[in-house]
Amino acid sequence: MKSPRFTLSATAVWTLAVAFTAQADDGYDAPADWPSPMTEHAVGSVLVDRLEYAWPEDGEEALSWDFQAWYGGDFQRLYVKGEGENTQGDGEDAEFESLDLLYSRLIDDFWELQGGVGYQGGLGSEDHPERYFGVLTLQGLAPYRFETEADLRVSDDGDLSMSLEQELDLRLTQRLYLQPRLEVAAALDDAPEFGVGDGLNSVQTGLRLRYELHRKFAPYVGAYWKKLYAQTADLARDSGGSTEDTVVVVGVRMWF
Known part of the structure; x- marks a missing residue:
């Protein structure tokens, strides 16, 4: 004698799924003394988004970098971010455009609000001017998968500045990416000592084409265009610099 079989039609399965979803939407809360179904563990990561050598049409060649490291969980993290360059052949030390220590809190799906302190200047050098900041950052993923970072900075002299960075990874093949x-x-x-005037300072846009030899290691080539505006452009002219430039870069992106 065969054992009885119990089968569910597709309609019955769908009905049960809707019922369970409706129950979940009712806002059912587990008792306070129940343990969490998942234990959160602190982890960390380091991303070197850009480590590149640049050949500008005008000006000196430079080695530049942009990295961020974080440690924490899904909702709270501690970040260290740095961006800067070392102009080749000028006899001066490397300079950080920004070096930030930030506390981050997840405020919405794919969005983090970060706050902390920042630094600008040449580490280990007395030749570079330097200043410190209070920093507020919104970082996340905008619609259509644009990675976005918006900064608001107040220096120790009370100077207020803002910046916006966006990039998009367009997958051409399993290993080849184009990044505007x-x-x-x-x-x-x-802030004349830093070459900054009030108003719109600069716009920079470019493309990088990278090939993932490994998920954690991807060399790339690219180019970008940069233009200075308003009083920032006037300060560049006064110091003998250019206000517009096209730059070719070769670099590597890696994380671990």
Whole structure:
């Protein structure tokens, strides 16, 4: 004698799924003394988004970098971020455009609000001017998968500045990616020693084509265009610099 079989039609399965979803939407809360179904563990990661050598049409060649490291869980993290360059052949030390220590809190799906302190200047050098900031950052994934970072900075002299960075990874093959990138910077106060005037400071846009030899290691080539505006452009002219440039880059992106 065969054992009885119990089968569910597709309609019955769908009905049960809807019922369970409706129950979940009713806002059922587990008792306070129940343990969490999943234990959160602190982990960390380091991403070197750009480590590249640049050949500008005008100006000096430079080695530049952009990295971020974090440690924490799904909702709270501690970040260290750095961006800067070392101009080749000028006899001066490397300079950090920004070096930030930030506490981050997840405020919505794919969005983090970060706050902390920042630094700008040449580490280990007395030749570079330097300043410190209070930093507020919104970082996340905008619609259509644009990776976005918007900064608001107040220096120790009370100077207010803002920046916006966006980039998009377009997958061409399983290993080949095209990455358009946009950076916009503005300030509400002058800081002539840093080459910054009030108003719109600069716009930079470019493309990088990278090939993933490994998921954690991807060399790339690219180019970008940068233009200075308003009083920032005037300060560049006064110091003998250019206000517009096209730059070719070769670099590597890696994380671990």
